[in-house]
Each structure stands twice: as C-alpha cells, then as structure tokens.
Amino acid sequence: MTAEPRLYLRQLEVGPMQNFVYLIGDREKREAVVVDAAWDVDAILDVLDRDDMKLVGGLVTHFHPDHLGGSMMGMQIEGAAELLGKRPVKIYMHKSEAPYAHRVAGLSDSDLVFTEAGDDLKVGDLTIKFLHTPGHTPGSQCFLVDGNLVSGDTLFIGSCGRVDLPGSSPEQLFYSLNHTLKALPPDTVLYPGHNYAAGRTTSTIGEETRRNPYMRFDRLQDFLSIMGY
Numbered sequence: 001m002t003a004e005p006r007l008y009l010r011q012l013e014v015g016p017m018q019n020f021v022y023l024i025g026d027r028e029k030r031e032a033v034v035v036d037a038a039w040d041v042d043a044i045l046d047v048l049d050r051d052d053m054k055l056v057g058g059l060v061t062h063f064h065p066d067h068l069g070g071s072m073m074g075m076q077i078e079g080a081a082e083l084l085g086k087r088p089v090k091i092y093m094h095k096s097e098a099p100y101a102h103r104v105a106g107l108s109d110s111d112l113v114f115t116e117a118g119d120d121l122k123v124g125d126l127t128i129k130f131l132h133t134p135g136h137t138p139g140s141q142c143f144l145v146d147g148n149l150v151s152g153d154t155l156f157i158g159s160c161g162r163v164d165l166p167g168s169s170p171e172q173l174f175y176s177l178n179h180t181l182k183a184l185p186p187d188t189v190l191y192p193g194h195n196y197a198a199g200r201t202t203s204t205i206g207e208e209t210r211r212n213p214y215m216r217f218d219r220l221q222d223f224l225s226i227m228g229y
Contacts, residue, residue, distance in 0.1 A: 008023065012043075015077070017194065019036065021035065022034070029123075031056045032051075033056060035152075042086075059091075060093045081107060095116060118130065135160075135161065137167050140152060153193045153194070182209055190204055
C-alpha cells in the first residue's frame with residue numbers, strides 16, 4: 001500500500017465569488033495553516049477537525065475582503081477576525097498591508113505577523129516560503145511549499161489579477177509575473193485564488209508560461225499595452 005504524502009494540501013471552494021481557501025500542513029505532525037480563510041470559517045475549521053489537523057496559523061495572500069474578511073459591496077464577509085475568535089493563532093500578512101488589515105478586517109498588530117519577501121514558516125517539519133508578488137495589491141504574496149504555489153489573485157489559470165483597484169500597480173504585476181513567478185521551476189503546481197478556469201482547478205508554472213498571455217512578455221511596455229495602459 002502506498003503511503004500518503006507528508007504534505008497535507010486541501011483546496012476548498014467557498015463563497016459566491018468562487019474563492020479557493022487552502023489548508024497546508026504536515027500529515028505526520030498533524031499541524032496545518034489556512035490560507036485566506038473567508039466566507040465560512042466554521043466549514044473550513046470542520047474540514048481541519050475531520051482531518052485531525054491542528055491549526056497553527058492563518059496566511060493571507062492580500063487584503064481584499066473576499067480573502068481577509070470585512071465589508072464589501074454591502075456584504076459582511078467572515079474572515080480572519082472570526083477565525084481568531086475560534087482559534088488563537090497568528091495571521092501572517094505582508095508588512096505593506098498592515099494599514100488595510102486594521103481598516104478592512106479590524107485586526108490589531110498583536111493579531112498579526114508581518115512578513116517580507118523570502119521569509120519562511122515552519123509547519124510541522126515542512127517549510128512554506130513567502131514570495132512578495134505586488135501588483136494586484138501592494139503586499140500581495142504567494143506561498144511556495146514542496147513544489148506547490150498558492151498564488152492568491154496574483155496569477156490565475158490563463159489570467160492574472162486586476163490592476164484597476166486602489167493600491168494596484170500594472171508595473172509591479174509585470175515583474176511579479178514575468179520575473180518572480182516565471183523564475184520558478186516549470187513543474188511547480190499552481191493553486192490560484194479563485195475557480196475562474198471553467199473546471200480547471202490547478203495548472204503549472206510551465207503551462208502558464210506557455211499559454212497565459214500575461215506571462216509571455218519580455219518588455220514592460222508590451223505588458224502595459226495589453227493591460228490598457
């Protein structure tokens with residue numbers, strides 16, 4: 001009988017905006033983190049409990065309420081604040097998004113661990129690396145673990161995050177996509193922040209480099225042109 005892989009990685013679709021929430025951990029040590037816990041915190045925690053995994057942290061790709069929690073378009077979305085009310089863990093966000101964490105989700109500095117590019121987090125005996133990928137928001141970050149990339153709204157299957165929102169930067173997104181993420185090994189498995197690809201829920205960096213129009217630019221100006229700038 002083949003043993004289960006040590007990496008625990010669950011992809012959960014939640015909410016009306018087809019968000020993906022991720023559970024990442026070490027099966028042997030029974031420890032896990034949740035990425036972008038929003039919309040239905042109880043349902044997310046129920047999956048962890050059924051899998052007999054202990055939650056040790058919450059990771060956030062970026063500050064938008066459908067990923068962090070808070071008010072959006074007249075809706076009040078569950079998120080990090082509700083998670084902390086049920087499990088006493090720290091929330092990991094890029095340092096440049098601290099003001100938004102306070103304003104959008106009502107989090108305090110004591111709730112947060114502020115991250116930078118290249119930081120690592122040990123979960124059990126596995127290591128999650130933080131990649132700063134600004135563009136969609138100033139502090140957008142992706143999480144790399146054991147050849148898998150959780151990309152939030154920086155990179156989608158066949159597309160990328162919007163750059164017409166407050167704090168967005170098409171110039172920064174160009175470098176995040178065509179330098180930071182394109183430099184990863186081509187067999188890196190991509191796990192995006194939304195289920196926007198008509199049933200395809202994963203891809204690879206190699207596949208996106210070949211087929212995703214937003215990852216096929218060598219010059220910033222060409223990228224800006226296709227983005228409408």
